[in-house]
Every structure is written in C-alpha cells, then in structure tokens.
Amino acid sequence: MGNLDTDAGVTFEQSYATTNGNGIGNGKLPNGQSNASNSNFLLDNTIVDEQQREALVQILNQRKFSAPAYTEIRTRRSAAKAAAQAMKFKNANASNYHPAKNLQINGQVHALKEKPDFKPSQVEGKLSPEKEHYAKTSFEEVPLHTACLTYLGFYLLMILGYINQLLFVPKVASEKGREGYVTLYDAFESFYSRYVYRRIKDCWNRPICSVPGDELTLKDRVTDDYGWSFKFTGTQTRCLNLGSYNYLGFAAATGRCADESEDRARTAGLAYCSSRCELGNTEQHEELEKLTARYFGVEDAIVFGMGFATNALNLPSLLGPNCLVVSDEKNHASIILGLRLSGATIKVFKHNSMKDLERVLREGVCYGNPKKGGLPWSKIMIIVEGIFSMEGSIVRLPEVIALKKKYKAYLYLDEAHSVGAMGSNGRGIADYFKVDPKEVDILMGTFTKSFGSAGGYLAGSKKLIDFLRTNSHAHCYAGSISPPVVQQIVTSMKTIMGEDGTETGRNKIMQLARNTRYFRKRLAQIGVITYGHEDSPVVPMLVYLFSKIGAVVRTLTTRHIAVVGAGFPATPIMEGRIRFCLSAAHTKEQLDYALEVIDEISDDLGLKYSRKPRDPNPIEY
Amino acid sequence: MVKLKQLAIHLYRQYELITCINMLEPWERKLINGFFLLILALIIFSSFVYLPAYMQTLMQFIMPASWNSVSMTNAQVAQKMAGSH
Numbered sequence: 020m021g022n023l024d025t026d027a028g029v030t031f032e033q034s035y036a037t038t039n040g041n042g043i044g045n046g047k048l049p050n051g052q053s054n055a056s057n058s059n060f061l062l063d064n065t066i067v068d069e070q071q072r073e074a075l076v077q078i079l080n081q082r083k084f085s086a087p088a089y090t091e092i093r094t095r096r097s098a099a100k101a102a103a104q105a106m107k108f109k110n111a112n113a114s115n116y117h118p119a120k121n122l123q124i125n126g127q128v129h130a131l132k133e134k135p136d137f138k139p140s141q142v143e144g145k146l147s148p149e150k151e152h153y154a155k156t157s158f159e160e161v162p163l164h165t166a167c168l169t170y171l172g173f174y175l176l177m178i179l180g181y182i183n184q185l186l187f188v189p190k191v192a193s194e195k196g197r198e199g200y201v202t203l204y205d206a207f208e209s210f211y212s213r214y215v216y217r218r219i220k221d222c223w224n225r226p227i228c229s230v231p232g233d234e235l236t237l238k239d240r241v242t243d244d245y246g247w248s249f250k251f252t253g254t255q256t257r258c259l260n261l262g263s264y265n266y267l268g269f270a271a272a273t274g275r276c277a278d279e280s281e282d283r284a285r286t287a288g289l290a291y292c293s294s295r296c297e298l299g300n301t302e303q304h305e306e307l308e309k310l311t312a313r314y315f316g317v318e319d320a321i322v323f324g325m326g327f328a329t330n331a332l333n334l335p336s337l338l339g340p341n342c343l344v345v346s347d348e349k350n351h352a353s354i355i356l357g358l359r360l361s362g363a364t365i366k367v368f369k370h371n372s373m374k375d376l377e378r379v380l381r382e383g384v385c386y387g388n389p390k391k392g393g394l395p396w397s398k399i400m401i402i403v404e405g406i407f408s409m410e411g412s413i414v415r416l417p418e419v420i421a422l423k424k425k426y427k428a429y430l431y432l433d434e435a436h437s438v439g440a441m442g443s444n445g446r447g448i449a450d451y452f453k454v455d456p457k458e459v460d461i462l463m464g465t466f467t468k469s470f471g472s473a474g475g476y477l478a479g480s481k482k483l484i485d486f487l488r489t490n491s492h493a494h495c496y497a498g499s500i501s502p503p504v505v506q507q508i509v510t511s512m513k514t515i516m517g518e519d520g521t522e523t524g525r526n527k528i529m530q531l532a533r534n535t536r537y538f539r540k541r542l543a544q545i546g547v548i549t550y551g552h553e554d555s556p557v558v559p560m561l562v563y564l565f566s567k568i569g570a571v572v573r574t575l576t577t578r579h580i581a582v583v584g585a586g587f588p589a590t591p592i593m594e595g596r597i598r599f600c601l602s603a604a605h606t607k608e609q610l611d612y613a614l615e616v617i618d619e620i621s622d623d624l625g626l627k628y629s630r631k632p633r634d635p636n637p638i639e640y
Numbered sequence: 641m642v643k644l645k646q647l648a649i650h651l652y653r654q655y656e657l658i659t660c661i662n663m664l665e666p667w668e669r670k671l672i673n674g675f676f677l678l679i680l681a682l683i684i685f686s687s688f689v690y691l692p693a694y695m696q697t698l699m700q701f702i703m704p705a706s707w708n709s710v711s712m713t714n715a716q717v718a719q720k721m722a723g724s725h
Contacts, residue, residue, distance in 0.1 A: 172660040179668055220661040245665050381704040625654055 033216035042140070070098045079254050086108070088509040134430035139625060140532035140554050142452050146499040148417040155553045156412060157543065161563060162628055169563050170476060173422060176565065180214030189213070189247070211588070219569030222584050228255060230272040231263040233604035235581060258581035259609055261599045264469070266440040266556050267527045268604030269273050269471030269511040275519070276471065276510045283506035290501045299499030307505050311476050313511055315446060316456045319485070320478035323493045324500045326435060326465030327353045332493035334431075335361040341391065342398040343383045345376065347414075351408045354433060358402070364388070370410065373418045399428040403438025405448040405464075409590060409598070411551025411559045413437070416452045420459070431461045440468025440556050445515045445528045451554070469515075472507040474500050528602040531556055531609070534601045534639065540638045541614045553559040560617075561583075562626055568595045570624055579605030607640050 031055040088526040143151060168373025191212070192205060212342030229236035237256045240249040269276055291299035304322065309319035314404065323329045338344060342363040346530045348355065349370045358365050366383065387393040389450060401423055403414045414432070423430045443494050449456040454597070456462060477487060478638040488494055500508075517523040535556045548561040562571055575582050584600045590596060603608075621627050658663040659676075661669055 168658045171656065176660050176663070179664065179672075183668075312693070564657060564660070566657050566663050569663060570657060623650075623653070624657060 034399050040251065048531060052415065058513060062221045062416065064302070075581055076254075079252055079411055083151055086303070089283060102270055117268075123325070127256055138532070139529065140441055140451060140535075141443045142567075146235055146294070148415060148452075150415075152371075152415050152552075157539070157549050157551065157553070158630060159548045159561075162630070165563050166593055169565070169595070171589075172566060173592055176215050176218075179465070180210065180368040183214050183417075184210060188471055193356070198237075208601075213230065215565075216586075219565075219572075220246040221249070222569050222572040225581075230264060232271050233265075233268065233602060233606070233609060234258065234369060237576070237581060256576070256579065258576065258579045259603070259605075259613055260581050261613060262581050262583040264436065264467045264468035265471060265472075265602045266436075266531055266600070266603065267445070267515065267524075267603050269469065269507075269514075269606075271471070272425045274286075275514070276507050279510045280503040280507045282505040287502035288501065291499050293498065294494070294496055295499045296495045302507050303509075304499060307509055308476075308499075308503075310509060310512055313464055314516060315449075315478045317478045318481040319460065319483075320475055320476050321484050321487050321491070322466075322500060323491075324474050324497055324504075325493070326467050326473070326475035328493045328497060329463060329477060330354050330433065331357040331360065332497075333477060333487060334464075336487065336490040336492065337361075337403070338398065338400065340364075341388060341396060341567070342400065343396040344402060345369070345379050345383065346399050346402045347404065347407070349412075350402060350404060351433065351435065354404075363386060363400075364390075370407070371412055371415060373415060373422065377422055380422060380428060384426055394522075399426065399430050400431055402431045405432060405434040405441065406555050407559055408436050409559065409585060409596075411549070411555045411557040411598075413441070413552040413555050414448060414453070416448050416454055416459075426458055429460045430458075431463065432459045434462060434464035435475075436468060436557060437527075439463040439515060440531060441554065443528065444523065445469070465510045466504075468521055470502050470508050470511045471612060474504065474508065481590040529572075531601065531603040534603065534607075535584055536621055537607070537640050538599070538610055538614070538637060539599055540634070541610075542617070543620060543631070544634050544638060545630070546629045547617070547621055548628045550596075558599040558601065559596040559597050560599065560626070561628065563593060563595055565595055567624055567626070569634070571597050571620065571626070573626070574620050575616065578620075580616060586587075623630065 226238040239252045261524045293299035330353035338361040340362045344363045348367045366379045368379045387395045438447040439445045466472040466474040549560045572584045
C-alpha cells in the first residue's frame with residue numbers, strides 16, 4: 020500500500036518515495052520494471068549499477084507523481100484509524116492486495132462455491148414490474164448546496180477560461196490564410212476543450228500498454244505546461260481495471276479465445292479487404308450469424324464489423340421521413356446519429372419513464388404527422404437501450420413491450436452493454452426479464468463488450484434480416500469482419516452457451532452477478548450516491564463537481580486503480596460522475612481493495628453525499 | 641496541534657475542491673484566492689465600521705414608535721429623579 024499517511028508534514032511525493040525505499044507495507048513499486056530492480060537490489064546490494072538504477076527509478080517515480088498530471092490530494096486520517104488500519108494489514112490478507120502481486124492469468128475465473136441462496140442475474144417477479152424496478156433502482160436527488168456549488172465552480176472555470184483566452188492564445192487557435200472560408204473550429208467547443216477540459220485532460224485518453232483484463236498497465240505521462248502537452252516518463256503503472264466493458268472477462272491475452280483466434284489468423288489471414296456482398300463473405304461469417312440467431316433464440320441475425328455503424332447506418336435503412344421515432348433521452352450517440360441521418364421525426368421521452376413514453380406515443384398516434392397535415396405515420400418505432408451506459412439503469416422491458424403492443428409500434432432494443440452481462444444465461448435483457456425475444460422486433464448489440472471482440476449484430480425475424488441484407492449500407496459497403504475477430508466472438512459465444520462442454524461461461528455469468536451486487540451494496544454502505552439498477556454491472560458514482568472528477572481519478576491512479584470519469588459534455592453539467600465497470604474477471608480481493616480505497620478517499624474528498632440510512636451489517640459476498 | 645493542522649489542511653482541501661481551485665494554474669489560484677480574501681476583508685471591515693451605525697438606524701426604523709417614546713420617558717424620568725436630588 021505504501022500510502023499510509025500519518026505524518027501531515029511530509030508531502031506526498033516524499034512519503035511515496037520513502038515508503039518505496041524502505042519497503043513499508045508490502046513495499047511494492049508500481050511497475051514491473053522497478054519491482055524487478057527492487058528485488059535485485061535486496062538480493063545483491065553491492066552492485067553499483069543496480070543502485071543507480073534504483074535511484075533513477077525513484078527519481079522517475081517522484082517526477083511522475085509530483086508532476087501536475089498526478090498531483091495527489093493527500094488522504095487525511097486520524098492516528099488511531101491509521102494504527103487500526105495497520106493492524107488490519109497484518110491480519111487480513113484482503114487489504115494487502117496489490118496489483119503487481121496478482122500475476123495470474125488474465126480472465127481466469129475462480130471456482131465459485133455454489134451457495135443455495137445465491138440469486139442469479141434475473142428478475143424476481145414477486146412484485147409487479149413497475150414496483151420491482153423502483154425497489155431495485157438506486158437514485159437520489161442531488162443535495163441543494165452541492166448543486167449550487169457545482170454551478171458556481173463551473174461559472175468560475177468558464178470566467179477564468181475566458182480571461183485565459185484573452186491572455187494566452189496558442190498558435191493553432193487562429194486560422195491563417197483562410198480568408199473567405201468557413202471556420203474549421205466551433206468556437207465554444209474549442210474554447211471548452213482548450214481552457215476548461217485541458218485542466219484535467221490527463222484523466223482521459225490515457226494510453227495503456229497491456230490487455231485490459233482485470234488489471235491493466237498504464238503508460239505514465241507527465242505534463243509540464245498544465246495539460247497543453249504530455250510526455251512519457253518511460254515508466255508504467257500496473258492498475259486494477261475498473262474502467263473496461265469487459266463484463267465477462269473474455270478480453271485476455273491467454274486462454275482458449277486467444278489461442279483459437281491466433282490459430283484462425285494463421286489459417287485464414289487477417290482481413291478479406293472486401294465487403295460481405297462481394298468477396299468478403301465466408302462460411303465463417305455465415306456460421307457466426309447462425310450462432311448469433313441461435314444465441315438469442317430468434318430466426319436470423321446479421322453481423323457487422325463495427326458496433327457504432329450498426330446503429331448509425333442501419334437505422335436510416337429502417338426508417339424514413341414519414342416515420343415517428345420515440346427515443347429515450349439517454350440513448351447513445353450512435354442511435355442519435357442514425358436517427359438524424361434517417362430524417363425521421365424524433366420525439367424524446369424522459370429516461371425510463373413509462374408515463375412519458377405513453378404520453379409521447381399517444382400524441383403521436385392521435386395527431387399523426389403534422390408535416391403531412393395529420394396523416395398517420397407510416398411507422399412508429401420505440402428505441403431504448405438495455406443498460407444505459409452512463410446511468411447504469413436497465414430498461415423496463417415488460418412495460419415497454421406492453422405499451423408497444425397497445426400502440427402498435429415497433430421496438431428497437433440496443434443491447435450494447437446488456438448482452439452477456441444480464442440474464443441467468445447471459446442472453447441480455449430479454450433473458451433477464453424472461454421475455455420471449457421474439458416480442459422485441461429488432462435486437463441490436465455489439466460484440467465489443469462482453470465478447471471481448473469487435474463488431475455488432477442485428478437479430479430478429481427472417482424477413483427483417485433479409486431486408487437489411489439488401490438495403491443496409493453497413494452490409495453492402497463496409498469491409499467484412501476480420502477472421503480472428505470472428506473466431507473470438509464464436510469461441511466466447513460458445514463458451515457462454517456452454518457448448519464447449521465446460522461450466523466456464525456459467526461461472527463467469529454467476530461471478531459477474533455476484534460481483535455486481537456486492538460492489539453496489541458496499542458502495543451504498545460507504546455512503547456515496549450511485550445510480551442504476553442493482554443488477555447492472557455499470558456503476559456510476561456521483562461526484563457532481565467538475566474538480567472532484569479529476570481529483571478522484573488522479574487519486575485512484577496513485578492507488579493503482581484505473582477508473583473512468585465522465586463530465587460535462589457527456590453528462591449534464593451538474594452530474595459529474597465516476598463510472599465503475601465490473602467484470603467477471605475481478606476477484607473478491609480486488610473488489611475489496613478497490614472499495615477500501617474508495618471508502619478512504621471519499622472521506623477525504625467529500626463524496627459521501629448520500630442521506631439514506633446505511634446498512635450496518637457487513638455485506639456478504 | 642497536529643490535529644489542528646490536519647483539520648486546517650482538510651478544510652483547505654474542501655475549499656479547493658468546491659471552488660475548483662485545485663484544477664487551476666498557480667497564478668490563477670493566487671488571483672482567485674486573492675479575490676476571495678479581498679471580499680472577505682471588505683466584509684469584515686464593513687461589518688466593524690458601518691454595521692453598528694446601520695443597525696442602530698435599522699432598530700430605530702423597525703421598532704414601534706411607542707418603544708422609542710417609552711424609553712424616552714424613562715430617560716426623562718431618570719433625569720428628573722437625578723435632578724430632584
């Protein structure tokens with residue numbers, strides 16, 4: 020751990036360096052290179068080279084963590100608490116977790132002790148769907164003073180940004196020799212990214228140099244000019260990965276999936292350099308489509324090489340100008356782009372509000388198309404997502420299906436995040452709610468997340484898929500999926516279905532469901548505000564203030580936890596958040612370590628906003 | 641003493657976070673801190689120099705007239721009593 024900071028006078032950089040040198044705690048250095056040098060140093064400390072290297076590594080570490088990109092906000096603790104913590108470290112193995120120690124094979128699933136009372140990821144059905152939804156969804160209003168402070172802080176940043184823009188204009192900001200042309204940059208966008216986002220730019224787009232499994236390796240970088248430019252220090256940090264959509268842990272450099280993909284690359288090459296309609300169609304692709312259809316229990320499926328394009332390019336082929344689209348307000352950008360391209364009339368309803376959905380549908384049916392003098396729409400389509408990636412909430416599918424039937428609309432369900440992650444068989448939201456997948460007209464999803472691969476699919480009736488095969492731009496013009504990528508999907512899908520003859524897939528699904536519940540309950544116990552459904556593996560933790568996003572991401576990085584922050588352009592101004600994505604590859608020890616750190620820093624950074632009563636009993640894994 | 645110092649550090653950190661100061665460059669920090677200090681100084685100054693006078697005027701303004709007259713009569717009574725001795 021090394022960061023037990025009892026002495027308030029010592030600055031963080033110094034304490035970090037000294038703890039590393041003395042080997043307090045478990046004395047692990049954050050990266051493999053320095054780790055190796057440390058052990059060498061202990062074995063044979065007469066070698067001068069090693070000593071020099073050690074010193075160099077320490078300097079690098081100091082430089083890394085003292086540079087603005089990593090300036091940590093030191094954690095405060097009372098002496099008593101620290102002593103208790105130190106005692107705990109000696110006794111409990113769980114708190115002694117360190118990423119560098121845990122060098123197991125990526126994506127390995129640990130044998131689960133089957134407990135009879137363990138709930139799979141499935142709807143209980145004891146209450147009505149509406150009541151169960153409200154019982155299982157955690158939501159809390161923002162405290163008023165936090166809302167005010169968030170806005171004030173934001174205004175301050177904007178004002179300072181404008182002052183900065185007056186004083187320091189980088190060369191790239193002004194376009195030269197382009198008189199008479201339309202400007203290249205959107206004024207507000209470039210202002211925002213230069214003078215507001217730039218201050219915490221180091222928390223995003225961080226380069227990694229390993230498989231993003233349960234752990235990943237961050238490539239360290241520092242900035243000397245407050246985010247204008249970055250340079251690599253040459254060191255790496257091994258971090259616990261709480262930011263990847265690797266729900267079932269199939270993203271791994273070793274194991275069955277990786278081996279079979281490698282074999283496929285050797286036998287079939289890397290790409291066909293042609294579209295499905297021309298030379299890029301192979302038996303393997305056909306097999307994948309059949310497998311996908313079987314996986315979801317529908318008639319047919321079509322696959323594409325890019326998940327974003329599956330939405331953005333297929334929606335225009337399904338919808339036209341005389342169509343009404345009823346879209347959830349939190350839908351993903353790819354859906355919004357597709358809808359705009361299609362030219363259909365878009366009506367937005369409040370996030371997951373069935374009342375509002377019904378209102379919009381009823382108005383659509385009653386008033387018809389106003390551009391055509393109130394003639395009926397040729398098609399009404401409801402577009403929802405399975406798990407909303409920013410909110411962590413789950414669509415209320417049974418109620419949506421009831422409304423769809425009542426108003427004779429079509430239903431397009433984007434399962435990008437939910438496929439694999441939800442349901443006792445990992446078949447998505449329909450499986451979770453025990454709904455017949457044929458009741459959903461169009462099932463869409465990606466292979467990028469749970470399957471650890473790339474691409475997207477559309478599944479539904481044979482008629483629909485045949486229509487798409489002739490009309491979809493993504494099918495006719497885009498290159499077909501690369502063979503090793505297809506192999507990864509096929510292998511992981513078969514593993515989930517249990518067709519490989521092992522229990523691996525089932526164990527992974529169970530482990531994910533268990534991790535999710537445990538993590539969410541522990542977070543609620545800590546007292547932070549989280550959004551979303553208790554079975555959804557996307558866990559947004561609300562931090563509200565813009566400055567806290569940066570502070571939390573940086574502090575967690577120094578504690579070897581990699582998370583994703585989301586701020587203003589992606590969320591409303593007031594709802595800055597940290598998004599944890601759980602995976603079946605995480606073990607209880609890893610989650611315990613993460614939760615302990617979160618508990619500690621949330622005291623310090625003031626993240627415990629929740630006013631709900633907390634569960635005093637320890638949470639059972 | 642150590643506890644006090646820790647408390648001060650903690651409070652300053654909270655202040656940094658809620659005002660977004662921890663994201664700023666050093667000169668901006670100085671500017672914003674200076675601005676807040678100036679405001680604070682002005683408030684303290686004015687509350688010592690102007691507030692008492694304001695409060696007196698305000699009291700006179702809010703208080704019912706009878707109270708004022710009563711206090712006046714009391715004072716007059718006291719004065720008279722003093723004078724009679």
